[in-house]
Amino acid sequence: MIEALANAVGLGVHEPAFWMPLLFLGCFFVVIVAGTVLDGFDIGVGCLSLIAPESLRPRMLALLSPWRDANEYWLFLGMGLFVTAFPKAWGPVMGSLYLPLCGLALGVMLRSVSFEMRLRAPSELQGKWQVAFGLGSLVTAFVHGLLLAKVVVSFGQGPGYFWFGVFMGFCAVAAYVLLGASWLIMREAGELRARAVRWGSRAVRWFAAGAIGASVVLALANAGVLLKWSEGINRVAVLLLWGVLLLCFVSIEMCLQRMINSSYRTTAIPFLLTLVVFLAVLSGLAFSFFPFLVLDEITIWDAAASVNVLRIILTAAMVAIPILVIFNIRVYWGMFGLSRPPLPPDYKR
Amino acid sequence: MTYSALWFSQLQFFGSLSFMLVFFAMELGLSWLLLFYRIRAMSGPHSVWVSAYRFWVRVFALAFILSFASSLPVLIQLGSIWPNLIVKIGEVSGPIFTVGMLSAFVFKSCFLGAMLFGYRSMPAWLHSLAVLLVAVGNTFTAACFVALVSWMHVPTGATLNEGLYEVEQWEQVLLNPAFAWYFAQFVCASLIAASCFVVGVTAAKALGRPCDESERRVFRLGLWVMILAVVGLAVAVVGNGLMVAEHQPYKAAATAGYWISNEAPRFLWFAIPFGTELKNLFALGWTGGEVWLSRDAEGQLIGLDQSAGMLPPVALVFYAFRLAALLGLVLLGSAIYSLWKSSSQHYDAAALPLGWRRYLSWQACGGWLLLIAGLAYQLFGALPYVVYGTTTISEVFANNAFNHVLAGLLAYVVVYTFCLAGFFLLIRYITRHGVVPVARRRGRA
Secondary structure, X not given: OHHHHHHHHOOOOOOHHHHHHHHHHHHHHHHHHHHHHHHHHHHHHHHHHHHOOOOOHHHHHHHHHHHHHHHOHHHHHHHHHHHHHOHHHHHHHHHOOHHHHHHHHHHXXXXXXXXXXXXXXXXXXXXXXXXXXXXXXXXXXHHHHHHHHXXXXXXXXXXXXXXXXXXXXXXXXXXXHHHHHHHHHHXXXXXXXXXXXXXXXXXHHHHHHXXXXXXXXXXXXXXXXXXXXXXXHHHHHHHHXXXXXXXXXXXXXXXXXXXXXXXXXXXXXXXXXXHHHHHHHHHHHHHHHOOEEXXXXXXXXXXXXXXXXXXXXXHHHHHHHHHHHHHHHHHHHHHXXXXXXXXXXXXXX | OHHHHHHHHHHHXXXXXXXXXXXXXXXXXXXXXXXXXXXXXXXXXXXXXXXXXXXXXXXXXXXXXXHHHHHHHHHHHHHHOOHHHHHHHHHHHHHHHHHHHHHHHHHHHHHHHHHHHOOOOOOHHHHHHHHHHHHHHHHHHHHHHHHHHHHHHOOOOEEEEOOEEEEOOHHHHHOOOOHHHHHHHHHHHHHHHHHXXXXXXXXXXXXOOOOOHHHHHHHHHHHHHHHHHHHHHHHHHHHHHHHHHHHOHHHHHHHXXXXXXXXXXXXXXXXXXXXXXXXXXXXXXXXOOHHHOOEOOOOOEOOHHHHOOOOOOHHHHHHHHHHHHHHHHHHXXXXXXXXXXXHHHOOOHHHOOHHHHHHHHHHHHHHHHHHHHHHHHHHHHHOOEEEOOOEXXXXXXXXXXXXXXXXXXXXXXXHHHHHHHHHHHHHHHHHHHOOOOOOOOOOOO
């Protein structure tokens, strides 16, 4: 399969000009998945903090606190990788997304500033920072959907596309809300869990609608993608993916409903299933786009920087990635399961 | 209409860049000041420097938060406003970005957490080491980005081939003639911004009560750093001026307000440059100053009339330079005066006259203004080029619709104002009530 691909591009399999862009695309995908999922529960809890009762809000934000430092970095890493490894696609992609990107920049900035400021603010101002954090999360989630909609229709302009963008924005908010709510269900007991179950069960169908909407529009707007889905072995894979998505959505819905009906016991199932859904949707998108960065126009080999530059980046990354991996494992170690309260400080010294 | 979209886009980019750089400069300057406080505080838990460190590390944390958060808008705008720029200079910018961002990430993840949250839990020497490494990391990140900007102004070591830059020699790219002067200016300006803020906040604390021993030490150190940094900046500006005269003829001519080639140059203190008539309406200065102007191959002085329409905004460059110089002199004067006035009172800021303390607390942001004026001089002076001599700004512009740009600008103004207001509210709060440490533990909540 890889050889067929190399022949299609006109390069040898062992040429760096062939495999280096592939490698960087792989890294890019990993960063996007990690960013969507890890920053995602953060965004979701942030959105939910807007509608949560006032007494629960500080607890929700405190739950996020250990991961904020690390979560903030994924978007930077993704952008940095994109701008350095694929500079020739950076211009065409970024240049046609002015307004959504404004929203993204401001939403993310508002989130990171107000979270940290809230920690250090006097108690009478903390409520304001907390609302700002929620608003930032809401804007960020909405813009993620908007960006996805734009990318799916290859940056097309038009009234129909506008409403599709708005629809996807709402669905993205629902997706992050479901992720955040199911994470809360796993992390915390009591009233917060009971409320999280409600929030999650309201969001799950919108998320499903969004996932289907994105795929349908992707296939209808780009004939090449539809063709790719329906040829040979791919058809089975696509059907399998749809089956997995359906199964996951139904299971999440049933699980949440059972929690409402019988007991609010500790469970990680909705969170893990939501992770599977995110992974499936993102891999489906990646599969449909590959090897293009802008559909039917710019492949990863067109967009990649020269081999010399990629080599320098790779060397720098070789130094940084071990540190990065160790750091992330250390940080995200305690992300699953019930929240453990911090140990009291050691007063012996 | 497209002209105004371009103009608003420049305003927007310059605004977010200066927002980021102001807080980055605060972070850089404060990290070196904090290193000094931290090392002095190693003498024991009752050292007067402990409270200085604990107070100023909070301001450092706030500056870090703002500079880190506002660097994402700059990165995004680099793509959404100037999309073709990275396409053209990707070969140069790619590796510099990678090294800059990865080093920032590594230094942040390894040492910043330890610096901010590990004061009690780590041995003193290890914590001091973390503070040192944070300072080194910040300086390194600054060097990376200054290298890219200075290369864009004096593009040596790379050739333009079919619209794309190709690197020939990395040494020449990184150590271009402008790098050393730009870097020296940025470091000095950072130290000025930080020390000026330290002096201003200490004066604000002294409005209502006398200073304690630690505040006196901080005040004295801040004033000395301010004086030395302004002197250092003056040296760097002189070197930069000679470099500009050699490599950027129209920036040099715009700084001097020199319109007609080979006319006897004048060293202008003040003037009103008038672009449409190619002359100054009013000029105050004395003769001389050839050394700040460029000469062409025949040794004739180059004036702005030779630029064939490729003029920087002359008045803006002219005034920005003089504003920066004036601010530098004002800051230097105020620091010397405060040092002289308070030296007989054990450097107690509260011993200064009340009006002067008020003035100093207002002047806390004087270093920021100096930085912004200097940045405006450097960036707008290179216009209409973004890569000097080859790529103009309208070539890399995205041609975004005017109303989109305006809407974006307004949104940025709202959010930046909100963040700035939050910063000042917190500074006012800790100035009045002191700091309470915040805790954060890995993996536990």
